[in-house]
Amino acid sequence: MVGKSFPRKEGYVFVGSKDYDLKNVRSVKYMLLDHRPDVIIHLAACVGGVKANTDYVGRFYSENILINHNVIHCARDFDVKKVVSLLSTCIYPDAAYVKYPLTEDQIHNGPPHSSNFGYAYAKRMLDVQSRAYRKQYGCNYITTIPNNLFGKHDNFDLQNSHVLPAIIRKVYEAKKNNTQVVLWGDGSPLREFTYSNDLAEILLFLVENYNEPGPINVGNTKEISIKQAAEMIAEIFKFHGEIIWDTSKPSGQFRKPSDNSKLIELGWKEEYYTDFYSALCEVCEWFEQNYPNVRLET
Ligand SMILES: NC(=O)c1ccc[n+]([C@@H]2O[C@H](COP(=O)([O-])OP(=O)(O)OC[C@H]3O[C@@H](n4cnc5c(N)ncnc54)[C@H](OP(=O)(O)O)[C@@H]3O)[C@@H](O)[C@H]2O)c1
Numbered sequence: 001m002v003g004k005s006f007p008r009k010e011g012y013v014f015v016g017s018k019d020y021d022l023k024n025v026r027s028v029k030y031m032l033l034d035h036r037p038d039v040i041i042h043l044a045a046c047v048g049g050v051k052a053n054t055d056y057v058g059r060f061y062s063e064n065i066l067i068n069h070n071v072i073h074c075a076r077d078f079d080v081k082k083v084v085s086l087l088s089t090c091i092y093p094d095a096a097y098v099k100y101p102l103t104e105d106q107i108h109n110g111p112p113h114s115s116n117f118g119y120a121y122a123k124r125m126l127d128v129q130s131r132a133y134r135k136q137y138g139c140n141y142i143t144t145i146p147n148n149l150f151g152k153h154d155n156f157d158l159q160n161s162h163v164l165p166a167i168i169r170k171v172y173e174a175k176k177n178n179t180q181v182v183l184w185g186d187g188s189p190l191r192e193f194t195y196s197n198d199l200a201e202i203l204l205f206l207v208e209n210y211n212e213p214g215p216i217n218v219g220n221t222k223e224i225s226i227k228q229a230a231e232m233i234a235e236i237f238k239f240h241g242e243i244i245w246d247t248s249k250p251s252g253q254f255r256k257p258s259d260n261s262k263l264i265e266l267g268w269k270e271e272y273y274t275d276f277y278s279a280l281c282e283v284c285e286w287f288e289q290n291y292p293n294v295r296l297e298t
Contacts, residue, residue, distance in 0.1 A: 002043050002086070004153040005196040006204075013037070017044070023063060028070040032078040041203050042071050042085040046119075052160045052298075053116040061118030068126040076139055083141040084203055087127060087215055089148075089192075089258050091120035101259040104145065104215045131213045140211055144203065147219030147258050150279070151196030152286040157296040164193065164229060164280075168287055169294075171233045171243075180242040181234075185251030187227030192258060194219040195279035202268060209266050217260045220273040226251075232277055236284045 003014055013035050020031040022044050046063040053060055068085070075083050090113070092102050097110025107127065112120030130141035150164040158166055167183065174181045202218045210216060230243055264270065287294060 001151050001153045001155070002149065002196050002199055005151050005200040006041075007200070022070055023066040025070045025074065028074045029077075032074055032080070036078070037080055039082045039207055040071065040075055040080055040084070041207070042068075042083055044071070045086070045123075048155075048160045049162050049166075050115050053119050057116075057118035059118075060116070061122050064119060064122035065125060068122065069129065072126070072129045072133060072141060075141070076133055076137055081140060082207060082211075083130070083139070084206060085126050085130060085141065085143045087123045087143050087145045088119075089145055089217070089219065089256065090116060091123045092256075095253060095256075100255065101221070101257040102217065103259045104217055104262065107145075107215060127215055134213050142206065142210055142212065143215040144206060145215050145217045145219070145258070146199055147192040147194055147217075147221075147256075149194055149196050149199060150283060152283055153295060154196075154283075155297050156287070156294045157298055160298050163191070163226060164233075164283075167226075167230050167233050168284060171230070171237050171239050172284075172287060172291065174241055175237050175239040178241070180244055181230075181239070182244045182246050183226070183230060184246055184249035185226070186245050186247050187230060187251075188225055188254065189252050190223040190225050190255045190257075191229075192219050192221050192223055192256075193229070193276060195274045195276075195283075197279070198273050201272070202263070205266075205268060216262050217258050218263055219258055219260060220276075221258055221260050222273075222276065223255065223257060224276055229276075229280070232280055233284060236281055237288075 015031060020027045022028055044067055046060050072083060089102060092098055092107055093110030094113045098106045108124060127143045130143050133139040133141055148162060154165040155161045156165045156169045170181050
């Protein structure tokens with residue numbers, strides 16, 4: 001999703017798993033030989049929602065460790081000048097070990113939530129490896145921390161997707177089939193959502209403007225409740241049926257705010273983030289145009 005959100009410009013090369021399997025060190029070396037990049041924006045990861053993170057916790061750990069290790073290690077061998085990697089706010093320590101809003105200095109202060117510890121520790125090691133290579137070899141490798149992302153080309157599989165793509169699909173299908181929508185919890189939790197197109201702009205901004213060893217939070221910190229998001233999606237699709245909140249299912253943690261002041265101090269402005277409703281309209285319109293040929297990865 002994030003890779004597809006970048007502008008296509010001369011000099012940029014986009015590669016995916018069909019081109020090179022980054023779990024395989026030889027394949028990573030071929031990629032670097034073929035393209036000789038000055039800068040790598042490293043987006044590749046084995047990602048998923050709570051269920052996938054829990055069911056495939058071993059795979060999420062091992063694939064991400066392999067991918068990240070190979071990319072960082074080989075980038076140094078091939079003299080890549082800068083690597084920009086992605087962590088995630090979901091790898092921060094669990095609620096008992098952090099103070100909100102989440103600041104970058106707290107990332108290793110305690111265990112992550114038990115539901116995603118494989119993914120979280122593998123991502124945390126990306127920070128460790130980037131800083132270690134900077135310290136010993138002088139590599140300018142930086143790490144960035146997005147919060148909940150959404151955008152076109154997201155994964156809309158109901159078992160494995162994040163909250164917004166799941167609601168988009170459920171509401172769209174309910175409208176189409178004239179049924180009600182059932183969503184988990186009571187809808188009260190607040191979440192911060194960042195449009196993937198904005199993240200792409202921010203990563204390009206950081207290529208130019210950030211060269212520090214520590215990670216940097218990059219997400220839009222405006223909080224939206226799950227209920228507000230669902231109501232907006234219903235409005236966009238003109239769904240007038242019933243939305244049922246199944247309170248027998250968990251609602252999740254009430255808030256997980258993050259602090260993006262480091263990014264703002266660098267010159268990024270709050271108003272550069274796309275307004276949530278406008279971004280949602282773009283994504284819903286894209287979904288409608290592409291349905292049923294949207295990504296449904298389990
Ligand atoms: N989505 C979120 O809410 C969120 C939040 C915070 C951080 N992030 C981070 O943002 C980054 C992008 O996530 P996304 O949501 O855009 O996920 P995505 O759509 O699943 O993209 C992940 C990409 O990784 C590639 N990939 C996976 N395994 C690979 C392998 N073995 N070799 C080569 N490429 C491989 C996939 O390539 P193909 O498509 O070609 O198979 C895919 O393009 C990830 O690092 C993720 O951890 C995401």
